[in-house]
Amino acid sequence: MKTLLMTGVLLALSGAGAVKVGVLLPLSGGGSVSGQAAKNGYQLALDEINRAGGVLGKPLELEFADDGSAPAKAVPEFVKLVTVEKVDFMAGGVSSATSIAISGPAKQYGTFMAWIGAAAVPVEDAFADHPYFFHYHPWSYYNFEAILGYFKYLKTYKKAKNIAIAYEDGPFGSAGIDATVDAFRKAGFNVVLTEKFKTGSGNFGPLVSKAKAAKPDILYWVGYDTDALPLATEIRQQNLQLGLLYGTPPSWPVGFEKNKLADNVAGLSLWLSSSPNKDSRTFVAAYRKKYGTVTDEYFAPLAYVNLKTLAAAINAAGTTDKAKVAAEMAKTNVSTPFGQLTFSPSLKTKYQGFKAGNWLHFQYLGDARVPVFPIKFAQKPMVYGK
Amino acid sequence: MDLFAQTLVNGLLQSGLYALVASGLALAVGVVGIVNFAHGEYLMIGAFLAWAGSALLGVDPLLSLPVIAVAVYGVGALTYRVSIRHVLLAPELNQMLLTFGLGILLQNLALMLLGGNTRTVSTPYQASSLQLGELSVGGPKALAFGLAAALLGALYFTLYRTTLGRQMRAVAQNRRGAQLIGIDVDRVYLIAFSVSCALAAVAGVLVSVLLFASPTVGLVFALKAFAIIVMAGLGNLTGVLWASALLGVSEALVQTYVPGGGGWSDAVFFLMIFGTLVLRSYRGAR
Numbered sequence: 001m002k003t004l005l006m007t008g009v010l011l012a013l014s015g016a017g018a019v020k021v022g023v024l025l026p027l028s029g030g031g032s033v034s035g036q037a038a039k040n041g042y043q044l045a046l047d048e049i050n051r052a053g054g055v056l057g058k059p060l061e062l063e064f065a066d067d068g069s070a071p072a073k074a075v076p077e078f079v080k081l082v083t084v085e086k087v088d089f090m091a092g093g094v095s096s097a098t099s100i101a102i103s104g105p106a107k108q109y110g111t112f113m114a115w116i117g118a119a120a121v122p123v124e125d126a127f128a129d130h131p132y133f134f135h136y137h138p139w140s141y142y143n144f145e146a147i148l149g150y151f152k153y154l155k156t157y158k159k160a161k162n163i164a165i166a167y168e169d170g171p172f173g174s175a176g177i178d179a180t181v182d183a184f185r186k187a188g189f190n191v192v193l194t195e196k197f198k199t200g201s202g203n204f205g206p207l208v209s210k211a212k213a214a215k216p217d218i219l220y221w222v223g224y225d226t227d228a229l230p231l232a233t234e235i236r237q238q239n240l241q242l243g244l245l246y247g248t249p250p251s252w253p254v255g256f257e258k259n260k261l262a263d264n265v266a267g268l269s270l271w272l273s274s275s276p277n278k279d280s281r282t283f284v285a286a287y288r289k290k291y292g293t294v295t296d297e298y299f300a301p302l303a304y305v306n307l308k309t310l311a312a313a314i315n316a317a318g319t320t321d322k323a324k325v326a327a328e329m330a331k332t333n334v335s336t337p338f339g340q341l342t343f344s345p346s347l348k349t350k351y352q353g354f355k356a357g358n359w360l361h362f363q364y365l366g367d368a369r370v371p372v373f374p375i376k377f378a379q380k381p382m383v384y385g386k
Numbered sequence: 387m388d389l390f391a392q393t394l395v396n397g398l399l400q401s402g403l404y405a406l407v408a409s410g411l412a413l414a415v416g417v418v419g420i421v422n423f424a425h426g427e428y429l430m431i432g433a434f435l436a437w438a439g440s441a442l443l444g445v446d447p448l449l450s451l452p453v454i455a456v457a458v459y460g461v462g463a464l465t466y467r468v469s470i471r472h473v474l475l476a477p478e479l480n481q482m483l484l485t486f487g488l489g490i491l492l493q494n495l496a497l498m499l500l501g502g503n504t505r506t507v508s509t510p511y512q513a514s515s516l517q518l519g520e521l522s523v524g525g526p527k528a529l530a531f532g533l534a535a536a537l538l539g540a541l542y543f544t545l546y547r548t549t550l551g552r553q554m555r556a557v558a559q560n561r562r563g564a565q566l567i568g569i570d571v572d573r574v575y576l577i578a579f580s581v582s583c584a585l586a587a588v589a590g591v592l593v594s595v596l597l598f599a600s601p602t603v604g605l606v607f608a609l610k611a612f613a614i615i616v617m618a619g620l621g622n623l624t625g626v627l628w629a630s631a632l633l634g635v636s637e638a639l640v641q642t643y644v645p646g647g648g649g650w651s652d653a654v655f656f657l658m659i660f661g662t663l664v665l666r667s668y669r670g671a672r
Contacts, residue, residue, distance in 0.1 A: 028497050028501070032502035033502070033503050196647075197648040197649075198648065198652055201651065202593075203637065203641070205397075205399065205400060205638065206637075207648060209392045209642060210389070213388075224504075225598075226504050226598055229506045229597065230596065230597050232513075233596065236513035236515075237515035237525075238392075239522060251503075253505065253598060254503045254506070255507075255508070258508055259506060259508040260508065260513075261512060
């Protein structure tokens with residue numbers, strides 16, 4: 001009995017003063033594919049950090065909370081983590097809408113935010129004056145810069161000139177659509193069609209008929225995973241001849257790669273499990289060992305890198321003092337599965353991690369996502385349909 | 387001209403899917419008067435079962451369709467026994483609140499058990515189409531249209547040519563009167579509600595082939611199904627097909643010819659409900 005009591009006291013004492021990191025993720029709802037992938041990445045990093053001695057001499061603790069992919073749920077969960085669980089740092093964050101919603105409380109409590117997702121420019125505006133906001137994911141203009149770079153390559157080498165744009169009519173698809181059209185035009189493309197659709201409706205017949213009449217070389221689609229298969233099906237049924245169908249959903253449907261209709265569909269990813277990068281290979285091996293499988297969702301390694309760099313900064317600072325940890329985080333210069341990570345100013349925030357140069361363009365080829373651009377990372381030649 | 391003809395074809399093909407979803411709801415709401423706001427969730431169950439059969443057992447969704455229909459008939463019967471029968475005599479608002487709650491419960495159960503991921507099935511005929519000159523007629527959607535017409539025909543036959551159908555109509559007209567002449571009212575409600583759920587699941591199987599399976603897949607279709615039965619008139623089964631065609635073609639025309647029409651497609655069915663109700667009340671006033 002005494003031994004049990006002593007063990008309990010020792011365990012309680014060892015937990016006292018441990019560094020706590022709150023992790024807010026969409027573990028349910030529309031963003032749950034990315035959220036679940038991120039959770040796996042965090043748990044893998046946590047194991048490694050604690051095996052290596054933890055943080056400030058104690059095991060690091062994570063407190064997960066589900067934002068339900070909804071701003072209305074994200075705010076109370078965030079406030080609970082900060083005020084009830086009294087976490088020292090906040091990590092996570094996938095959706096832009098939920099990140100905007102918590103920007104008020106984050107500034108009110110001066111919360112240290114090591115944020116992995118939320119690419120929309122309004123998030124950058126919301127956190128522009130926050131002194132402890134470290135953003136890992138490229139902002140949407142970096143995404144678009146990468147897409148434009150790829151399309152310019154297709155213009156030069158594949159004679160792609162005409163672009164049709166299909167975008168969902170919510171904030172994700174519609175924000176900045178005029179700027180997108182302008183940028184394509186400035187780059188010398190003909191934007192032959194700009195068409196809205198309702199995400200999840202699966203009703204792409206009229207859109208594809210109009211695209212067929214406009215004869216585009218590239219159909220650039222901005223929507224969600226629910227739209228991937230219905231759009232690909234309709235394109236095949238109506239025999240729309242394209243050079244490339246290119247999409248940028250936050251995640252792709254489960255099992256889409258095994259469907260013949262996915263063949264040659266192209267998209268954007270920060271990372272793929274087939275990346276030859278040494279850190280990526282190490283991550284994939286560790287992930288496979290822990291979970292018995294491999295993921296192609298880049299939020300898994302992004303979360304992994306996020307927690308590892310945060311833990312390293314706290315250890316380097318030797319304290320949980322936000323200003324000191326921020327100063328150490330700002331010095332981050334590590335190789336990661338995505339390439340080198342450093343923090344530098346973006347257009348509006350002080351600490352931006354990955355930028356345009358980190359994106360990979362892939363195609364679904366032979367039941368897998370295969371990097372096809374930039375050419376130096378291509379594992380197979382891209383398939384262009386014209 | 388080609389674009390116009392293709393637009394009409396697109397609208398008609400889409401209407402097949404709408405009619406398929408609406409056929410079950412027409413039976414529940416229009417014939418026996420059970421306002422089932424969880425109809426879309428039975429569609430979702432059908433879509434997930436088709437996905438599971440395909441992904442885990444390698445069974446083609448169309449082959450598993452009869453089994454899924456029977457399984458969801460069972461789920462519907464259980465739902466009726468456990469919940470619906472207890473509110474049949476209560477004001478209709480209770481029924482609506484109950485089925486609304488059931489819908490939320492089923493959606494969240496799916497979220498908890500399967501996550502929010504979108505799941506797709508892969509079949510060799512998924513993108514099949516018939517080319518008529520420049521026109522393209524999608525195979526699975528044409529199948530949905532044919533299936534909807536056949537099911538509505540079968541429902542019509544059952545309602546007007548069989549004893550069970552007569553009993554259903556009798557119960558819908560006057561529950562107490564039906565009881566007085568010896569009809570087992572509880573059994574009739576049970577069968578009608580369960581068949582309605584099974585029909586939703588049949589639509590779900592087609593939805594899984596054409597679109598995807600996810601916890602929220604039924605919502606959009608259930609809303610449109612309500613619009614269709616309002617347009618067709620409660621209890622009017624043949625009208626369901628025409629109302630679906632009208633909705634599908636109107637949506638396609640708006641999407642193709644109205645600038646930014648893709649964003650207006652959801653407004654079309656609200657406008658059609660509005661127009662129908664105003665027209666009916668105008669006629670009633672005369």
